[in-house]
Amino acid sequence: MEKKKLDEHEAGPIAHPKVDRFGFVKQEANSPDGLTRSRSAFECEREERRIRKWRKMIGVGGSDWKHYLRRKPHVVKRRIRKGIPDCLRGLVWQLISGSRDLLLMNPGVYEQLVIYETSASELDIIRDISRTFPSHVFFQQRHGPGQRSLYNVLKAYSVFDREVGYVQGMGFVAGLLLLYMSEEDAFWLLVALLKGAVHAPMEGLYLVGLPLVQQYLFQFDHLVKEHLPKLGEHFAQEIINPSMYASQWFITVFSYSFPFHLALRIWDVFLYEGVKIVFKVGLALLKYCHDDLVKLPFEKLIHGLRNFPEDAMNPDTLLPMAYTIKVSKRLGELKEEYEKQHGKVSDSRIKQKLQELNCPDAASLQLDGKKICE
């Protein structure tokens, strides 16, 4: 629509005429980059005020963050839900995920993993490198800096935890992080997430059998039936289950084949509040499109569930809707129910590692014979 205006107003990080604000090469027509309207002067001012507030809140290099967080967790939550300013996103993500602490306490570890270790997953990783965000300028260039850092982070992780190794999907998570921080920072954020520095560890998403994916799908299936009974009924009739449309939501936390501007907003909340936002957003999407979806037969339904209309994916309507959906209590109950049927996903191994990686408190950590935390 407002193509001309749009281009004038886009001061992207890279001077590339066909690239959106986030560095994705634009598709011809309606590229879902969230820039379908230009920003007014008013909005720009508001954005600047917001950035100033945020800067005050986190302090220089994040020095005031912990203090602020302890005093006013609700203010933090509210502000994060409105979206972290893009210029501070990388830093704030590291602060809220706990990865900053891991990094500071483990100097040199990343370098060691990248340079000296070899991984059994190297070929698998290489094969996927050019297939991860292939439409993003940073990752497009063969053997360019983007592809190299993506390779390094994934390889380092596959060495850091050889049991998880490399699993398809991790590349999108790492890729998203790398657009906002350095390799080493991205690596530690991945560690923080998968090992559960702040929230429950998510490595079960990638372990053999994908146990956590299975659990999340089980929980989501029930939540759909409970929150949207009519749609749940329709899914049952058409024999559609969440594994057909939602597995990649969980495996990549919406970083795969979702509009990037929406993915970022979800990640803001995800890192602070945990995985329940993935459930809420998933339910909100279904709720938003409910009246259309209930009418669709199998094939169109599958298509619809993988191609939500652009208005459904506007973060400023979708997220407020997601916040109103309450899932915490049921998620807990459903987890128990799932564990009764299938055993615990968080087996002793994960628990042990979780403890190990509470590095700020734990005395030391041994992993693959190396000290990770001193």
Added chain:
Amino acid sequence: MASSVNKNINSKLVLLGDSGTGKSSLVLRFVKGQFIEFQESTIGAAFFSQTVAVNDTTVKFEIWDTAGQERYHSLAPMYYRGAAAAVIVYDITNQESFERAKKWVRELQVQGNSNTVMALAGNKADLLGARKVPAEEAQTYAQENGLFFLETSAKTATNVNELFYEIAKRLPRLQPAPNPSGMVLVDDSHRPAERAASASCCS
């Protein structure tokens, strides 16, 4: 139910095979006639559909393209269970992918439906210079295991439509056999799982 002259059947088809062998590229070629050098890797599974006409019958393939990595194995059964056809893809330049294909064949022979039409596709046939898997070896293996075999190239489109057409021809519903129930000619196998009865009907 009128004896159908122009039949429409729906058939669930699943693509299996190692990651990077070109499953998504084959589907894209078949469904959209395109080839994209850097296709995003498939996370979970993706769904497509395309129709093929065989004589007086239109076969609509409902295609599940799966993620190939070993780790995703646990998600595969729900896609191949009840499939009318399975295409197992390997990369002719990669011996390991051929071994992996054989594993898939064995798994389908044990776990799958015995009526499933199985095809073996040796993809990337345009890369002759880098060939590691001789066509004869694959052909022999296919014969021994009752698979239909073709070498394909998603890149040049060689044998891609042929592959799906040949599968369509081999579907049991298209074989000249009397329909035992004398009833509706409909394949509800796109319903991924257990339930056999289906509401859908042919024309």
